[in-house]
Amino acid sequence: MKLLWKLLRSHLSVAQTVGFALAGVVGMTVVLTALQAYRDVMPIFRAPDSFVRGDYLVLSKRVGTLQTFGLGSGGFNEEELRDLRKQLFVREVGAFVPADYRVKGSVSAGGVGFSTYLFFESVPDRFLDVETETWRFDPAQREIPIVIPRNYLNLYNFGFARSQGLPQISEGLFRRVTLDVELSGAGRSEHFRGRIVGLSNRLNTILVPESFIRWSNERFGGGSGAKDPLRVIVETDGPADERLAAYLSSRGYEAEGEAPDDGRAARFVRLAASAVAAVGLVFSIMSFYLLLLSIFLLLQKNSRKLETLSLLGYRPGRIALPYVALTLGLNLAVWCGALLLLWAIRSRYLPLLETMQEGYTPSGVGLALLCGLVLALLLTALNAAAIRRRIGRLGAGKE
Template sequence: MLNQLLRKLIRSASGRTQWLLAVVGLSIALLLIFAAVQVQVNYNDLLHGKTNQDSVANFLVINKLLNNQTYGNATLSAAEIDDLKKQSFTEDVGILTPSRFKASVQSYSDRFPFYTDISFESVPAQFIDVNSKDWKWDEQSAFIPMIAPNMFLDFYNFQFSFSQNLPQLTQDVVKMIVFKVNINTPNGVVSMNGRVVGFSDRITSLLVPQEFMDWANQRYSINQDTKPSRVVMRTKDPGNPQLVEYLKGHNLVTDADKTRFSKYRQIVNTVVNISWITGAVMLLFALLIFTLFIQLTVSSCKDEIELLVTLGASPKQLQRFLMKQFFPANVFIVLITLLIVTGLQYWVYSILSQQNMFVSAFTSYYTLLTALLILLVLWITNRTTIRKYVVQQQK
């Protein structure tokens, strides 16, 4: 009843258009802010979500860009590798050791005559994604285990075998074949047995265990230069624009395909930032208009408020009433915009899931949290404005 009477006395200030302007402004501001949060969350989902994870992409083989300036000096110094290790996007760095001796691989079987010159590489064990009990070597070992890139087998099966009239080979067949590995030494050729124990997409070279590499390099090396020229790096997010920027700045290159997301990512970041800033500025203006509106209402009902206070209406009663007049509109706007963003999110979800990209079907907790935070800001703004002007009116 009291509120009904107060509503009759304290009419909202005449500026209906102003009110509408504030409502529209706040709605757009909130839409932009919520959308920015939601897009950011979606993008993170796409990048880091388990269903979207691409483990191969997280390992980058990095080497110096070979051009006229770096020609003949394309090795990586210890300082350069240390610096790379220190970067925030780096999880781990391993040095790829190349073989520094001449070697070839050939088959024992006449039915499958096969011979090729070859070079090996080795990498610390934590970078290997093949689980094989045979992946170990010492001088007593019967054979050298090798990991071949899938690419090699594809190249053999779909090109080489046709041109040489050789049978196609499955991974399992290849793993059963024992090859003859010949190493050229100053004292003639040393032959050993070798066997492929697994295939990998991670590093595109023929890998042997680090122990074998160290042993063989020490024994048969034809030059003593031991500076590494390639490293493998593990990163959470190969699309990180910082990473791409760093590589570019240090004359380093990697598989461009793996870092191609960084470009999209930069665009998304820019769009999100613009959305943020625009939303924040609009929120500020909307708050200002709301504040002015409250001020206008209170001052246009100056006489009524004065008499109400004279008759015994408490400042608390008036503040509570004015809060009830102004705040529900804000809550309503927040709910409506949240609903719109939820609708948009569902739409994005259904479109992306057709393309096998998975984001949540509903708005994220972050968006809801943002909504709560903004409600709090609105509440505080309303409350302080009302307090300020009601108190001012009494003086």
């Protein structure tokens, strides 16, 4: 091996070798950085509190003419719910259950009284974004825990209170407000105490526990039996899935807040990462051909020596071994150089990502390391095959 290397390295061009190494490092760095940056950014999209997250969608059907005249339910029947649950991008489906009776709420503050009709709904507890230990109802205590949308408080503070000359209310004080709730229906009318236990950013409705809805519908409802839900909440794999938007459009379903459009940001990140990786692959292919061309020129310059070695009984694989070792060493050096540059680039953008999400945890670099190594070994294997073939043809006197 050493004697063969000393014999064959005399015409090795340092400039060509350095050129290959630089092109290879640039190409592999671009590929690995695109892959790793995509993996580091996606946790921000998938976080429950992400500004581009849309895992929970509230779906309803478009209101048509029949519903306007009181014909047709406009709800989701069992077959439609089963079909929704079967979709690969859907994790879970929950139905909104409305109160089937009249609700009136009253509150007094600073000598001023407010009274208005309300509506109650419930959803399965797993879909709540409010953690509370008091989310239960006991008929003996006559107290109803209530979760309202946070934007209700914002509308009061920044709209109604300002226009009426009333004081603004902090979130802590708002949670201490007690409502006098009157439920009436089925020939009954009873008073309860309502207590606000949380503010929801996810659901734009007045929520009460499922146990209370079931109990109160039996007591005050019309007794017409179970009805098809008019709205459902869906936990998905994220609105970035193009299949979701297509499914909603084909079924005529509407999503509150147009959440599926938030997935455009995630799709843009995926597209940008793919484009950058493609540019890196182009550089890697260019470096592969540059190294192959350099070795072919070296083989051509050493053609007489190669023919002599073949006549002395050296097999093409043995003669090619020094060149393959050179190729492997250069590709591994390119891999190491790309990893160093990846570490430097990553150390610059990770602090920025950490400021975008509290408790942010970046993805590991194991996949990038493995992909870089696989790319280096693949290029080495292709070079080795081409070198052996070239040496075989030179040894046979075909060129």
